[in-house]
Amino acid sequence: MSEVLEKAHAFAAAHVAPNAARWARDGVMAVDALKAAAKVGLLSFQTSKDWGGSAIGFHEKLRLLELLSRHSYDFAFSLTNTAGCAARIASEMPRSVAERYVPAMLAGERFGGSALSEPNAGSDFGGIKTRAVKDGDGWVLNGEKGWITNAAFGDVFIAYAQTDPGAGARGIGSFLVDGRREGFERTPCERLAGGGVVGAGGFKLANYRVRADEVVSLPGPAFKKAMSGVNQARTYVAAMCCAMVDACLETAIAYGKSRQAFGSALSAKQGWRWMAADIATDVEAGRLLVAKAADLIVHNEDAALTSAHAKKFATRMAVGRISDACQLMGAAGLREEHPFLRHLASARVASYTDGSTEMQNERIAAILLK
Ligand SMILES: Cc1cc2nc3c(=O)[nH]c(=O)nc-3n(C[C@H](O)[C@H](O)[C@H](O)COP(=O)(O)OP(=O)(O)OC[C@H]3O[C@@H](n4cnc5c(N)ncnc54)[C@H](O)[C@@H]3O)c2cc1C
Missing domain, CATH: 2.40.110.10 (Butyryl-CoA Dehydrogenase, subunit A, domain 2)
Incomplete structure (x- = not known):
């Protein structure tokens, strides 16, 4: 694991996992946690080294956002929006303008x-x-x-x-x-x-x-840049959705192994096991679409179609499969200590941002039928 991913892993365990339920319950964004993330360099993962950033590649960015999303999609999404905005200002604006914003954003003093x-x-x-x-x-x-x-x-x-x-x-x-x-x-x-x-x-x-x-x-380049940025966003949103489902499945499996009913563990019942297996298959399918889109992106090839497939599949899959994983838990799945209902709300948000499911279909159909 790279240094940045190790930091993200430790940060997720120390700051995100213990607080995610509270953030969702109180309906407030975790500005203090964003500031803490800045202190360990997690707002500068996309910014080039001459700004003190770590400029990680797209595949690594996906891993970083997955690590955080397992606990809080919302935190990861908020973080990547500021990080992405700072990186764009650093790379696309004159240095004199960027100086006014980038250091403050990377330090967690300003967000965007x-x-x-x-x-x-x-x-x-x-x-x-x-x-x-x-x-x-x-x-x-x-x-x-x-x-x-x-x-x-x-x-x-x-x-x-x-x-x-x-x-x-x-x-x-x-x-x-x-x-x-x-x-x-x-x-x-x-x-x-x-x-x-x-x-x-x-x-x-x-x-x-x-x-x-x-x-x-x-005008002109702005729309093209927005569309190329959106292919990346669709791909990382899809990856984050897969991570949420995977985290829910992991929780359900641990519970199913320990919970007894009708003389054996829940995880021994065929109906229960098959639901878990179906969820796992869908996560794998989502990850493969994400991997295909990410490869196109890093090779500067056209990712419009694959990123639309990935986002449509992963967001729909997350809405259905997080609910299925919650079903595996029985009533216990509703407890605040578990991520199911928070992740379900985030999967609904993901179904709109960076183009709704219907807009992915429009994109896919336009490419298919051109
Ligand atoms: C929590 C959150 C954070 C967000 N963050 C950002 C952000 O940082 N920056 C930003 O710019 N935006 C952001 N958005 C906005 C997001 O991009 C929009 O919600 C999204 O583009 C959909 O627009 P809408 O909600 O206005 O729905 P509408 O466009 O009003 O559509 C309503 C419904 O109709 C469907 N629909 C619309 N047109 C068609 C059609 N032609 N054919 C079939 N169905 C159609 C849509 O898919 C949707 O299901 C955010 C949204 C949320 C919920």
Whole structure:
């Protein structure tokens, strides 16, 4: 195991496993744990070495997120959103701009993410209404973003805005938005039932001024970059879902071996064993799709189709199989000390983020039928 994965493993055991149930119950995001993660370098795993990061490869990133997701998908998702935003600023923005944000983000002093969705546009990304108008060398942004991971407490976002109404996705650009500047107003965060605590919230932009060097991508490249980033996100979300199901299965197997009914352990009953075996088969299938998508990504090949298959399969599989694993536990599966219901809520969240299941089908069908 690499040094970064060893750190993630130790961090998950010390900070995530003991607190995940409480975070979900209280409905709050674990900002203190994110700060603790920064202290051991877990916010800089994607950032290049010249920023003090560890710049791990995509396969290793999947392992890291799986390790954390076994205990809390929400924590892992929140962490990777800040880590990914910092890495993009470090690699895509001028050094003078990046200096203002990257060190603070890697130190756990500021958090962020990607803001595509709006209160009235989720799946229909081309229909976003946040407007960017050129003003001298810079741009002026007006609009509202909603359902943004980390927006409840973060203040550094790569926000997408329409520069040319009527042009659809082709007119969308991306801009660095600083929540400490004039024109940014955070809106109340989402209170979610049952878990799924990723700090989802939103913000309004009112005549928010973006300086010329704070444009992340101009229309055209911005949409292409968003789509290529989304293939990676779909793949890691799929991996995280497999990890949640695997953790639930492991819990159920330990319980089934110790729980006696009708004169033997639950795990000796054929009906019980076969359900466990079916869950294990689905996890393997999900992992193979993830591995195929990850290989395409690391070889810079087109991962659009495979990442859509992986995400669709793994999120659907997680919703069904976490529930099945809970069934193997009987009433004990409902106890807060076990991850089943938290993971189920997170699997539902995963079914929407980075393109819903239906959007994966649209993608797959468009490629199949072109
Ligand atoms: C906890 C959480 C965190 C999130 N974090 C982020 C973030 O960090 N950044 C960000 O930009 N967004 C984020 N999102 C938003 C997420 O990307 C959207 O929820 C997602 O794109 C779906 O949009 P929607 O919820 O508005 O559903 P809608 O687009 O309103 O769709 C509702 C339902 O209809 C289906 N549907 C829509 N269009 C079609 C169609 N043409 N054919 C068939 N079915 C269709 C959808 O699949 C869905 O099931 C987050 C969401 C959640 C729940």
